[in-house]
Amino acid sequence: MALKRLDITAVRNLKQVSVRNLGVTNVFFGENGGGKTSILESVYLLGMARSFRSSQIKPVIQHGMQGCSVFGELAGKNGRHAAVGITRDRTGSVKIKVNGDAITTVSALAEQQPMQILHAQSFELLTGGPIERRRFLDWGVFHVEHRYQKAWSLFQRCIKQRNSLLRHGKISAGELEPWSQQLVQSGEKIDEWRQAYFAELIAVFSGLLKRLAPELPLMELRYRRGWDKKLTLQAALESSLASDIEQGYTHIGPQRADIRVVCDGHDAGSMLSRGQQKLVVCALKLAQGQILSSQKGTSCIYLVDDLPSELDAEHCRLVCEVLSGLNAQVFITCVDPAELLASWPGLDVGGSMFHVEQGQVTRQEQEYKINS
Ligand SMILES: Nc1ncnc2c1ncn2[C@@H]1O[C@H](COP(=O)(O)OP(=O)(O)OP(=O)(O)O)[C@@H](O)[C@H]1O
Ligand SMILES: [Mg+2]
Structure with missing residues (x-):
């Protein structure tokens, strides 16, 4: 399945973010501290009920808030569809709903949508x-x-x-x-x-x-x-x-x-x-x-945080080539999209680009050109 819509509330600096019409390859770019990794963290929460950055949920919840939530709509082949919601609060409690039904195990959530994360750690x-x-x-x-x-x-x-x-x-x-x-x-x-x-x-x-x-x-x-x-x-x-x-x-x-x-x-x-x-x-x-x-x-969703760090341009290109050939939905972050655009086959015409700044996400509608 693929994530089509994502609504995030109170995850780190993302107060209220709503992203519709997500594509196969989704690039979140912007300056340091904008909230790019927090977007990936939110998607991961939706799949695994926990963060990949912290073993505790408290640091993930926006300061001053009691809890955070993420809602996502997944769509797959033959009209398969799932609406998944997760709420976590400071006490550590977890509430998960799939198509309106409360579910009690994280494994049942993980089964809905396999996810893989590639990040700095x-x-x-x-x-x-x-x-x-x-x-x-x-x-x-x-x-x-x-x-x-x-x-x-x-x-x-x-x-x-x-x-x-x-x-x-x-x-x-x-x-x-x-x-x-x-x-x-x-x-x-x-x-x-x-x-x-x-x-x-x-x-x-x-x-x-x-x-x-x-x-x-x-x-x-x-x-x-x-x-x-x-x-x-x-x-x-x-x-x-x-x-x-x-x-x-x-x-x-x-x-x-x-x-x-x-x-x-x-x-x-x-x-x-x-x-x-x-x-x-x-x-x-x-x-x-x-x-x-x-x-x-079935394909899994790949969350890729800051791929170019530690990798030279040629290795980065090779990873992008393999990732793009996997036929999987990808969420990828970077500071400047120019490097990714040069490395990822067809990203300039087929990718969904989102600018992330101070916790706000804005879709970039114009077609991106290599080295633009
Ligand atoms: N619990 C929290 N409540 C509010 N803001 C937070 C919380 N935890 C972290 N932040 C802030 O959220 C912002 C977004 O962090 P994030 O790591 O998502 O940025 P980023 O865009 O990935 O940056 P970089 O390019 O440096 O990796 C940072 O400014 C950070 O200080
Ligand atoms: Mg980051």
């Missing part, structure tokens, strides 16, 4: 901890395997219970057994689906990285499932039982999975330059969009 996918990488992997599996969410929720419930029992001191293997059994069943499934997805990811990622950065040495993607690969999850849990009991939590399992990007035998996060890291992350995230579209026939 995206390199943290390589340099940061495993949580982000698991989230990245799970995003992909969740959108292509409809049974994944159920298995994941069950697994979460089991591990919480098991850990709570472990925390309460002396415990026998028999008392843990009911939780361990369900944990094993759901955990093995999660791993199986992750592995299947990962195999696809390796192939698509390699092809994309070759296009985006042909000069980079071969990059290897490795998946770690979270326990000894020679053991079943059941056997691994049994062998770690003594230390689980001693330390009061479950040490192994899919909750410890990770992926690594390895370049010439070294960790890509510590070896590559910032620009190279950005290209690798772009290839990873573009690969996810490509897999989604080939496996499910």
Whole structure:
């Protein structure tokens, strides 16, 4: 689906913004501090119920306001249509409505419209901890395997219970057994689906990285499932039982999975330059969009914040070329559109251009010419 209309209330400096007739490629440009990233943040809120800039909602809500809201109209093939609204307030509460019905889980919201973000901190996918990488992997599996969410929720419930029992001191293997059994069943499934997805990811990622950065040495993607690969999850849990009991939590399992990007035998996060890291992350995230579209026939919305930063003109052009060929709706920000216009095929005639200044968004109706 694609976002056709967007209404934003009290997100950072965007007091009240309404944008109609959004196109396939939407460029938000303007001086620093105008509100460009806040537009992307609002779209992301609509898809994920949270910000990509802050783990808390308070900094996102306009100063002096109790809450913020975003409303969007999505339209897809064969007349499919969805009206999505999200309201967040300072207490952290989340209210989501899809076509007038209140929904209670963020996964049901995320299912409506998959979204991917490429922004200044995206390199943290390589340099940061495993949580982000698991989230990245799970995003992909969740959108292509409809049974994944159920298995994941069950697994979460089991591990919480098991850990709570472990925390309460002396415990026998028999008392843990009911939780361990369900944990094993759901955990093995999660791993199986992750592995299947990962195999696809390796192939698509390699092809994309070759296009985006042909000069980079071969990059290897490795998946770690979270326990000894020679053991079943059941056997691994049994062998770690003594230390689980001693330390009061479950040490192994899919909750410890990770992926690594390895370049010439070294960790890509510590070896590559910032620009190279950005290209690798772009290839990873573009690969996810490509897999989604080939496996499910749906495209995700790409939010791209300040693409030219860290990238030289040629790499920027290559990313634009791949992005424009994905057949996905894109929201992209920049300070000066001239660079993007030169890099993005057909943007001067087919792109929707919006000027953002002091929290106000104005559509630019005139046709943009390269180097205008
Ligand atoms: N909670 C808030 N309430 C009101 N204004 C805020 C809040 N948080 C941030 N701002 C302001 O919102 C403005 C828009 O920030 P935003 O990051 O969207 O700008 P931008 O156009 O992306 O700028 P840049 O080109 O520097 O990336 C900034 O001036 C910022 O100071
Ligand atoms: Mg910005």
